[in-house]
Amino acid sequence: MFNPRFLIISLGNPLPKYESLHSAGHFVLNGLTKVLHQPDFREVTLGKQYCMVSQGPKYTLVQSPTYMNVSGGFVASAWQELVRKYGAESLSLVIVHDELEKDFGVVKLLPWDRSPRGHNGVKSVRASVSPKKYPESPFARIAVGIGRPEARDAATVSRYVLHKISREHRTALEEEAPWEVAKCLMDLEKQWREDVQGSSGGNTGP
Structure with missing residues (x-):
């Protein structure tokens, strides 16, 4: 009996000290507990x-405790x-991260090997x-759009992603x-x- 499980890790800087758009993945995971009917987060x-x-029985949601980089x-x-x-054979790794190249709030399931940009x-x-x-393990990324400032210089972009979130x-x-x-996880x-x-004759079966 195939029993799929998912390890879903959000990337960002540690909360609550760094509450910025760069930690969008952490905020999304906060809300994902309700959508997936998961237990509340606790420190382990x-x-x-x-x-x-x-x-939970299928999903393990984790907020990475390290700095983003x-x-x-x-x-x-x-x-x-x-x-x-x-x-x-029954575990998938999914990382959830912010994405400057997508409009704010746009969510996209990406191949693991897609360019980090x-x-x-x-x-x-x-x-x-x-x-x-x-x-045998699916590896995937889920990008969460945060938009970007009109100016593309590194200093402006850095201020935009690291400024305290509204x-x-x-x-x-x-x-x-x-x-x-x-929806991405269901897909x-x-x-x-x-x-x-x-698959036939492999290590995993229906």
């Missing part, structure tokens, strides 16, 4: 670090811990976790975007189930 040890986790080590440790617990958090994770070692933006990320993220699971059912 995962991946050898204290972090906020919402553990060095997310990879934690994501790799958390992934390996859950692989040991559940087995790679300069996103240092995504670069760090991709450098630390190799999907090739887990061919109440309106935070509400939208916590109450509207999670529904789109849930990912549907494709995964079709792949498993379509």
Whole structure:
């Protein structure tokens, strides 16, 4: 019996100190607990670090406790811990991150190997976790659009993503975007189930 599970990790800078658009993934996960009928977040040890986790029967939601640009080590440790617990054949890794190239609130399921487009958090994770070692596990990214300022110079963009988030933006990320993220997760699971059912003679079966 195929029993798919998902490790969903949001990238961002630690909350509540860094409440900015760059931590959009964390805010989305806050709201995703309600959409997926998950338990509230609580602090536990995962991946050898204290972090906020919402553990349900199918979904393990985790807010990365590290700074954005060095997310990879934690994501790799958390992934390996859950692989040991559940087995790679029934576990998927999904990272949720902000995306400057998309309008605010737009949510998109992306292939793992899609260009990071300069996103240092995504670069760090991709450098630390190799999907090739887990061919039976779906690896995916969910990008949450945060828009971008008209000026494209690095200093302006940095101020935009790191400035304290407005109440309106935070509400939208916590109450509207999670529904789109849930749809992405359902699409990912549907494709995964079709792949498993379509395989024959492998380690995974229907």
